[in-house]
Amino acid sequence: MGDDPVLYQFRVNGHLGPILLTAFPALVSRQQGTETVLTGLVPDAAALYGVLAEIEALGLDLLEVRKIRPEPADPGEIPQP
């Protein structure tokens, strides 16, 4: 990873209720079918592995991790926490 924050998406099985969402304050959640997608800016590798560790610790079923290619400056596209 470079030094700039990057947009990441984490997809997990199941809907994250209010309790679990407090584990990911920097990410925005969106339900998609029976899955939940968490999106947000991840400042660096350490933060990325922190999110993954939290997902592991909570026993969530991780389906996908994706780096979103930054689109040239359209602030409306990026969900705000």
Next chain:
Amino acid sequence: MTDWRAAGGRAAVAARHGLIDRHDLVAALGRAAGKRVTVISAPAGSGKTSLLHAWAGRPGRDRPIAFMSVQRGQHDAQLFWLALLGAVRAATGGAGSPPAAPGFNGQAMVDKVRSELAACGGPLVLIIDDLHELSSAEAAGQLTSLLMSLPPGVHAIVATRRDPPLRLHQLRLAGELAEIRAAQLRFSEDEARGLLTAAGIALPDPVVALLHQRTEGWAAGLRLAALSLDGHPNPERFVAQFSGSDRTVAEYLMAELLDRQPPEVQRLLLRTSLLDRVNGELADLLTGGTGSERILLDLEDANAFVVSLDPARTWFRYHHMFSGLLRLELRRTLPEDIPELHRLAARWFADHAEIAGVAEAIRHQEAAGDWTEAARLLTDHALSLTLDGQAGTVAALLRSFPAQAGEDSPGLALVYAIADLDQLRLDQADAHLDVARAYAATATPDRQYRLQMAIASLELLSARLRGHFGGVFEQAGALPSAPAGQSNADVALGGDLRALALLNLGVTEAWSLRLADSERYLLEGAALARDIGRPYLEVACLAHLGFAAVGHSFPRARRHCEEAIAQAARHGWDAEPVIAPAQATLAGILIWTGEFDDGEQWLDRARRATQAGGEPGIQLLIHLISAILPAARGRHREALAEFVAAGQVQELMAGEHALTSRVASWTIATQARLGKTGQARATLAALDDRLATTGEIRNAAAVICLADRDPAGARRELRAVLDGSAATNPYLTLVEAHLLDALAWRDLGDERAARAAAEQALHLAEPDRLILPFAMTGAWELLTALPPQGTSHAALVADILDAVHGCGPGHAPAPGRAEELSPSELRVLRYLPTNLTRPEIAGELSVSLNTVNTHIRRIYAKLGATDRFSAVQRGRELRLLSSGRA
């Protein structure tokens, strides 16, 4: 609503850990455990620990089991290994694990564990649970090494949440690695039904199927569901709703479960969720209530993800996933209470530091955001934690501080200094100590003593690590004295610091040749360390006492070394760097007294203990002793290489120290003996004036003269030493000087004067049986020419010649054990090699002639000798003449 206190024991005990119904899986583990290593790798809540307990506790198990669980967030390799060793010993009936120590030799520990596993003779299973908690890469490597080389009959099972960083490919290729993964741990529908049945929950099959499907056989999910279903008014509706929800299993069921608890149980679970472990008292404190212990016990009985940590069931831990969810719920519902909860916990742990350890208190203060308090606690305890082998923990705590913590809490500089010294970053350590010193001057009186004592210790340690023994404590003088009215905690803390300060002071004093002071400090340090239960510091003090005493009494020094080595062995530190000074000093003493082979063995041990480097002082000592051994055997080239190596270490050390003159002297002398007189003279000329006037250097100059066939010149050099006007080590150097004088007389053709000088040397060397100078100088040749009646030190001469000819004590095999001689018999035996008559011996010993006759009769009988000569022969073979004076 299920009330845990009512539901209580029931079938819940039977269902504890879900042990009852997984026979197939337990059997599968049994089969897997036939391979050398089994790895159980599955996510949180899959039932790994339950499986291990079920398998370990099954009836008909045939092998002893060593069970250990890696502590949460284990940074310290040493603590991991000590826990493992403790588990192995508990299984094999051995003593408890040794205490932790600041230094740690991972390889030696692995070897020790392996040999203890092998020693237990029979089969054994080593179980390591929660391996993912081990966050020390060093330890992972060491564990791999152990697992790859388990003794025959020993099997290992490792449980972890993620595939471990252990490189076990070779085991896999050899078919000696078994794996059990999440898929195998999933409950089948039958097993799910079994779990519910055991919990007293009867559901129709389709409902069970639905539940099984929804949880996907995940153990934690099924257990959570069972907890909620227990006593539920409408279980089928519960399952239907659960199935219909898309929420993740863990959160849905956890929320359900929490909802159904009585308010005081909810309150307890939430408010204690931020602890790593909890007991009744702490829980009462955090809930502001009473009766927490009862609630915790009931929760455990009901198998509600609460586990007790000790047989007395006073400490408890929540399943990691469970507490994770509770913590989130706490953050969601009562965020403003969290800092205060951390503060309460921190205060409790700080007040109970003796039983609970201070690291947890610091973690809670950090979590509460009370950085100043956390910094102060860490500053005060960092040294103790390091002595406990928790340098890794200290480093981790330090890393958690925000960037500007250093400015707000300058006391942290002390912690940085400790971490720096631990990692040998000496310049940085000194810089941090400067900051810490300035801070200490402004601290409150109650803390000032501790801080100054800590700084003093660390400065001395830094000096030791650099080998700067010169003027360290000239200005500081004595250690700060303890203020009156200290609390018990203060006294305990102060003890650690004071013992460490005494150790380091003792060592630097010894190297600075203030030997009486050194012995005093080291003895005081050892006694204090014993009192406060710090065996590592005790051993460290004792290990240096020999070195400090060697200047004036070999027997005393030898006793100190042997005591230190015995103590170290008791704690399993015989291969650790801490004991190297004693091993090296003992090697030196043995070589000085002619026991070259034994000395070599101890030297090897000292070398092995310091393989990974070490203080310059010890390295120097080892090189020096590695040099005198070949020198004694006439192998001057080998000796010179080591003397030169010693000199190189000396270059790194600033200022003069105890061995400076000796290293220089013997380097020059050996150069001369090899015929390199030009080089020798150059080395001599390069010495500074003060050094050049010492007795040791005068001796070396004499050796150059002898090599240049200038015995008169040699005698001139020796004059200052012989008349006592040169600064010198009182007798070791004097013995050497007399011998060189004897050689000079021989070269001048005066045999009688040579013999007289040699006799002087023998006279000085007799009490402690100094043999080395005779060997090193080559003066032993003069002794062969001595007529048998020409000396009153015949025994010593015989020993010297034996040692030089390589048939010294311990070299020839003992031709069979003789009966033990009593001390008085030994005393008489020592006189047999002399030319004293029996009446004269009686006079010497102040006993009657009859007594002497009786002793001699018994000596002959016990040694199987027929006369005085053969008795002496036998005595020498059995090393009875080599014990020196006690």
